[in-house]
Amino acid sequence: MFVIPRKGKQYTWEVLLLHRVTSFPSQTMSLPSRMTGHSIVFRHHTFGLQTAGNQKTQITENLARLQRAFARKWEFIFMQAEAQVKIDRKKDKTERKILDSQERAFWDVHRPVPGCVNTTEMDIRKCRRMKNPQKVKKSVYGVTEESQPQSPVHLPSQPVRKTTKEDFRKQITFLNMQIERHCLKMSKVAESLIAYTEQYVEYDPFITPAEPSNPWISDDAALWDIEMSKEPSQQRVKRWGFSMDEVLKDPVGRDQFLRFLESEFSSENLRFWLAVQDLKKRPLQDVTTRVEEIWQEFLAPGAQSAINLDSHSYEKTSQNVKDPGRYTYEDAQEHIYKLMKSDSYARFLRSNAYQDLLLAKKKPENEQGRRTSLEKFTRSMGKSLASKRLTGLMQSS
Incomplete structure (x- = not known):
């Protein structure tokens, strides 16, 4: 020392x-x-x-x-x-x-x-x-001590509890739940997000200017005329090819899809899906009556527009009908949706009706309507300017 x-x-x-x-x-x-x-x-x-x-x-x-x-x-x-x-x-x-x-x-x-x-x-x-009961204790200085004194408060650690069968069962249950989880790599998630963004970039008005222009910030009402017309634009038809949800969200797309299914004598699937969607929005007092109507039309023995369900979905739907509610036909609707998505929707995209709509050029009447609206705006502005000049001349005289 x-x-x-x-x-x-x-x-x-x-x-x-x-x-x-x-x-x-x-x-x-x-x-x-x-x-x-x-x-x-x-x-x-x-x-x-x-x-x-x-x-x-x-x-x-x-x-x-x-x-x-x-x-x-x-x-x-x-x-x-x-x-x-x-x-x-x-x-x-x-x-x-x-x-x-x-x-x-x-x-x-x-x-x-x-x-x-x-x-x-x-x-x-x-x-x-x-x-860490199994961890080896080291000296503060990083040097192994010959004899490590212990203070009265530093009592030896408690013995480790042995693992029981119940602990192993809990661990097995937890690992099984982890296996069943749907995990995605970050690279795959990033690729899907980039692909989705690139697909919808031309439909985002913040990135791509809308054609025709937004009627809320301009005096061109051509957009509303196009939306009200039953003739869809080329850009609108192209969006139907992204997914079946895009077809079902668009009223014109639903009509075109229904016409195609009627030509193939399988329109009952889409009509059942639309009826179930309408059931979810009905008032509670009308739900019981509407559930019975859907059952008699699509699922009852000898129904006029019978749909094709598997045995599991049919049995579950039959049990749900006994206690009617807005989601009585949830399983049947999901089964029909998957059936249309895997079969009917793919054939609809390959059909001549969809290809003709996709390759069609923009209608000339849309351009004419746009010119007419612009002419109306110009005339109204000219009249307002002329009236202002006349009032100014009268006041000066």
Whole structure:
């Protein structure tokens, strides 16, 4: 142990681990592996004649162990410590007291003196032993200790509870649930989002200007005329090819799809799907009557427009009809939707009727209607300007 006499007092050197950048050590470090990034700082602590003997003994043992571990680098460590002490002497008294109290608090928590009561309610090392009972405990200085003393509060960890059959059952259930989850890679999700954005970019008015222009910000009402007309535009027909939902959302698309199904004598599927959609919007007092009507028309034995359902969906729907509600035909509707999507919708996209609508050019009457609306706007503006000029001339005269 180094003892330096100074003005009638004795100073003992205690080894502390401090980060070179921060002013306060945030965690314990393995010294041999991080010697380049950290410095060992010797901090002097004044002990009067009343200092307890066990503290001196502990400091002496720790210092001797460090001297043996770092015998080759001890001179370099000592030089660094002297430089740090010189820097600390230049600081004012208040700052030195704050740093000293921080260092004492750090070591009281992470390495309390044997035989002393821990300063915290729950010891940090005890918490670590409870969380990681199999983990090997290391010394604060990164050196294996010959004998690690334990304070009275540092009791040995509790024995690990053996895994029971119930624990294994819970783990198996959890793993089965994880297997059944539909997980997608982030790359696949990004690709699908990019493809969706590129597909709908020409229908987004914030990115692509609408043709014709928005009637809410311009005086062109051609857009409303096109929407009201039964002749769809080429862009509108192209959107039907994205998915079956686009066809069912568009009133004109539904009519065209229904005509195609009537030509193939399978329109009852779409009519059943539309009837169930209408049932979900009906008032509650009309639900029971409407459920019975749909059953008699599409599902009852000898129905006029019987639909093709599998046995499972038919049995479940038969049970639901006994307690009618808005979602009585949910399973049957889903089955018919999948049937139309896999069979009828694909044939509709390949049909001549859809191809003719897709390749058709824009109707000339739309252009004529646009010119007419522009002419009306020009005439109205001309009349308003002329009336303003006349009133101005009359006032001046």
